[in-house]
Amino acid sequence: MSLRFRPATKGLIALAVTAALVSACDRERRDFGTSAPEAGPTIQTTQLTPGPGGQVPPDPRGEIYEKSAYHVSQGQELFHWYNCSGCHANGGGGMGPALIDDEWRYGSSIEQIYGTIAEGRPNGMPSFRGKATDEQIWELAAYVRSLGGFTPQASSSRNEGMRNTPPRNQVTPPKPSGEGGASVQGTVP
Amino acid sequence: MAELERRRHWWWIVAAIAVVALAIFFIVQKTHYSPPTATSTTPAAYSPGQPIADDGQWAMPGHDYASTRFSRLNEINVSNVANLRPEFTFDTGINKGQEAPPLVVGGTMFVTTPYPNKVFALDLTKPGAPMKWSFEPKPQPASQGVACCDVVNRGAVYWDGKIIFATLDGAVIGLDANSGAQVWRTQLGDINRGETITMAPLVVKGKVLVGDSGGEMGVRGWIQALDAASGKVVWKAYNTGPDKDVLIGPDFHPFYKSDQGADLGVKSWPPDAWKTGGGTVWGWISYDPDLNLIYYGTGNPGPWNADQRPGDNKWTSGIFARDPDTGQAKWFYQTSPHDVHDYDGINEIVLLDLPVGGKVRKVLVRPERNGYIYILDRATGQVLSADPYAYVNSSQGVDLKTGELKVNPDKLTQVGKTVRQICPSANGAKDWNPSAWSPRTRLLYVPHVNMCMDWQSAEVSYIAGTPYVGANVVMYGGPGGNRGVVTAWDPVNRRAAWEIKEDLPVWSPALATAGDLVFYGTMDGWLKAVDARNGQLLWQFKTGSGIIGQPVAYKGPDGREYIAVMSGVGGWAGAVVSGNLDPRDPTAALGFANATQDLKKKTNPGGTLYVFALPPRH
Numbered sequence: 001m002s003l004r005f006r007p008a009t010k011g012l013i014a015l016a017v018t019a020a021l022v023s024a025c026d027r028e029r030r031d032f033g034t035s036a037p038e039a040g041p042t043i044q045t046t047q048l049t050p051g052p053g054g055q056v057p058p059d060p061r062g063e064i065y066e067k068s069a070y071h072v073s074q075g076q077e078l079f080h081w082y083n084c085s086g087c088h089a090n091g092g093g094g095m096g097p098a099l100i101d102d103e104w105r106y107g108s109s110i111e112q113i114y115g116t117i118a119e120g121r122p123n124g125m126p127s128f129r130g131k132a133t134d135e136q137i138w139e140l141a142a143y144v145r146s147l148g149g150f151t152p153q154a155s156s157s158r159n160e161g162m163r164n165t166p167p168r169n170q171v172t173p174p175k176p177s178g179e180g181g182a183s184v185q186g187t188v189p
Numbered sequence: 190m191a192e193l194e195r196r197r198h199w200w201w202i203v204a205a206i207a208v209v210a211l212a213i214f215f216i217v218q219k220t221h222y223s224p225p226t227a228t229s230t231t232p233a234a235y236s237p238g239q240p241i242a243d244d245g246q247w248a249m250p251g252h253d254y255a256s257t258r259f260s261r262l263n264e265i266n267v268s269n270v271a272n273l274r275p276e277f278t279f280d281t282g283i284n285k286g287q288e289a290p291p292l293v294v295g296g297t298m299f300v301t302t303p304y305p306n307k308v309f310a311l312d313l314t315k316p317g318a319p320m321k322w323s324f325e326p327k328p329q330p331a332s333q334g335v336a337c338c339d340v341v342n343r344g345a346v347y348w349d350g351k352i353i354f355a356t357l358d359g360a361v362i363g364l365d366a367n368s369g370a371q372v373w374r375t376q377l378g379d380i381n382r383g384e385t386i387t388m389a390p391l392v393v394k395g396k397v398l399v400g401d402s403g404g405e406m407g408v409r410g411w412i413q414a415l416d417a418a419s420g421k422v423v424w425k426a427y428n429t430g431p432d433k434d435v436l437i438g439p440d441f442h443p444f445y446k447s448d449q450g451a452d453l454g455v456k457s458w459p460p461d462a463w464k465t466g467g468g469t470v471w472g473w474i475s476y477d478p479d480l481n482l483i484y485y486g487t488g489n490p491g492p493w494n495a496d497q498r499p500g501d502n503k504w505t506s507g508i509f510a511r512d513p514d515t516g517q518a519k520w521f522y523q524t525s526p527h528d529v530h531d532y533d534g535i536n537e538i539v540l541l542d543l544p545v546g547g548k549v550r551k552v553l554v555r556p557e558r559n560g561y562i563y564i565l566d567r568a569t570g571q572v573l574s575a576d577p578y579a580y581v582n583s584s585q586g587v588d589l590k591t592g593e594l595k596v597n598p599d600k601l602t603q604v605g606k607t608v609r610q611i612c613p614s615a616n617g618a619k620d621w622n623p624s625a626w627s628p629r630t631r632l633l634y635v636p637h638v639n640m641c642m643d644w645q646s647a648e649v650s651y652i653a654g655t656p657y658v659g660a661n662v663v664m665y666g667g668p669g670g671n672r673g674v675v676t677a678w679d680p681v682n683r684r685a686a687w688e689i690k691e692d693l694p695v696w697s698p699a700l701a702t703a704g705d706l707v708f709y710g711t712m713d714g715w716l717k718a719v720d721a722r723n724g725q726l727l728w729q730f731k732t733g734s735g736i737i738g739q740p741v742a743y744k745g746p747d748g749r750e751y752i753a754v755m756s757g758v759g760g761w762a763g764a765v766v767s768g769n770l771d772p773r774d775p776t777a778a779l780g781f782a783n784a785t786q787d788l789k790k791k792t793n794p795g796g797t798l799y800v801f802a803l804p805p806r807h
Binding site: 083090101122126 | 650654661772775777
């Protein structure tokens with residue numbers, strides 16, 4: 001005898017399975033559509049801070065963006081929409097420097113990357129202030145961090161391009177010297 | 190039973206509504222952005238000048254107006270080149286791609302560098318060639334961010350006591366060749382629209398001819414003529430847009446029907462796309478004084494994603510003949526209509542008189558990016574022949590009746606499609622680095638590449654001053670695996686006489702001399718001299734960095750023959766080294782990084798002049 005359910009039971013099972021699937025998708029709490037931050041972070045592009053005082057503390061918003069898979073994937077989309085990929089390719093660089101390596105001219109923290117995107121840099125990086133919203137700049141910065149292998153836990157494993165870089169959640173995080181303030185190696189024009 | 194069916198339907202409807210609601214929820218999260226664009230024009234004035242022709246000198250990058258790169262000096266020749274040795278070196282201190290030739294006029298050598306575009310004058314009359322003067326134009330540093338493929342400069346030109354050159358940020362400068370003092374400076378490009386200048390200007394009848402770079406930035410290509418004495422703009426011709434902007438008037442008589450008609454520079458584009466359509470002028474100009482015509486190639490259409498610009502995209506990827514006095518177009522021929530592979534038609538145009546079908550004709554020879562060596566009647570623009578000089582599968586020849594390139598439908602690039610094994614790759618069977626012609630061997634020495642690519646088009650929005658490309662490209666070595674080739678092409682018999690295979694792409698131009706030698710450099714730093722008749726390697730010297738510079742020959746104030754070249758890897762092919770790119774991303778440097786991923790292990794950035802001579806006779 002085959003096992004049979006009444007239609008109503010079938011419906012309940014379908015509902016339960018859907019609920020289970022939907023809840024499985026929610027691998028983190030996603031904060032959709034919250035208001036954009038009022039102002040950018042305090043940015044320090046060097047580790048040299050003469051006299052007492054020391055480093056600027058990290059901006060609490062940075063962590064929210066870079067640990068959110070949603071924001072990182074939004075950043076990935078924006079990376080193409082704003083033609084960032086035209087210069088930096090899929091992270092290997094071209095007209096602009098590589099972003100998947102461990103050389104960070106103006107610093108690799110999310111605040112510093114935010115600053116680079118918002119303000120631009122003198123040797124060719126355009127300023128996107130007023131072109132992209134604050135939230136978009138945070139998302140771009142979060143994605144750039146993931147390209148650098150700093151936040152693999154929040155990244156999606158799949159790229160939508162042709163054969164590209166290794167999946168970002170498999171990128172080896174850079175050496176500790178690359179983290180934090182401006183770590184300059186090689187020539188800076 | 191009927192009730193059961195109804196209930197099933199009800200569950201399906203609930204599921205469908207849930208899916209649609211979720212989809213809407215996610216779509217609403219996205220935002221869109223598209224900022225505006227701008228353009229401008231400039232007016233005119235005029236004054237004449239004097240040409241120079243002395244074989245001991247090297248006063249313009251192509252050596253002469255026919256762009257032969259042939260020196261009649263023969264002190265260094267097949268029998269003694271083995272004794273060639275370095276005489277002196279000079280470090281510019283600038284470690285970016287060195288594509289410029291050293292110029293030599295009246296006992297002084299002039300060296301131009303990539304960004305920051307310094308110029309050095311070296312006194313050849315004194316031992317070790319001490320510096321006579323140097324000039325720093327101080328271009329805007331931000332210009333480095335809108336230069337597509339390294340921050341190169343392809344050289345200066347000497348004219349009437351002046352050294353004339355362009356800066357990366359779009360200025361053209363005239364210097365007093367004796368003192369290095371700036372005589373005039375004219376700003377032509379706007380980096381906020383992505384316009385840079387990398388080409389070497391050419392001076393014809395007292396007019397400085399120069400064009401813009403930025404075909405990957407959605408610029409609108411142009412060529413301008415400046416008065417060589419004052420720097421004032423005499424005329425400006427765009428390569429897209431209405432006929433009045435392109436300087437197309439009653440004198441314009443293109444040979445083929447596809448180039449005939451009013452305002453094709455507008456009609457062969459979707460509305461307004463010609464305003465961001467490329468067609469830049471960053472390569473070489475040749476001049477025929479008898480016909481009083483200049484010849485130059487126009488760059489690729491923008492963006493690379495061809496789906497965004499249906500049509501022939503006039504007047505990109507083709508050859509213009511113009512009157513140098515007025516700029517008026519005489520004829521045009523499109524080598525790659527509606528280019529779908531970035532076959533950026535700026536390569537050199539060598540003017541020769543050759544027998545074609547039993548009759549000597551005034552022709553131009555163009556080793557084209559799309560893989561064919563074209564021979565055109567340079568008075569009319571008629572294609573006399575077009576033969577492949579490399580492996581080509583992106584097209585199936587050129588129809589000599591219509592002039593049309595027969596594009597292979599299997600290799601058409603489109604959004605939503607990844608097309609693999611397209612040959613040649615985006616840099617073409619040959620890129621910017623010019624060939625040399627020897628009237629003694631009657632062979633054209635073509636330094637080029639053997640490369641193919643995979644291509645995936647993607648939609649791209651135009652944001653002024655940012656790249657306008659819309660393609661993921663990955664390049665690699667072509668059939669046989671050798672990425673570089675030097676081909677000695679016999680244009681009369683339309684076949685290769687001999688060929689040298691090089692492992693790395695050959696990115697240096699060639700030099701031919703009456704000593705029956707051909708010089709070229711390799712990207713790992715060798716300067717090589719081969720026998721012009723058979724390609725046999727006779728001499729080589731390993732310089733400090735990869736060579737992509739233009740070798741020249743000159744007679745020093747001591748009467749000896751010298752060979753000079755810049756060593757310093759870079760350019761599109763060498764950007765992986767000069768820009769310290771990460772080749773783990775194969776799409777880096779617009780896909781070139783994949784083809785030269787071993788280069789970082791073979792050479793470092795550099796910027797040094799090397800000068801060679803035979804040991805002095807006692």
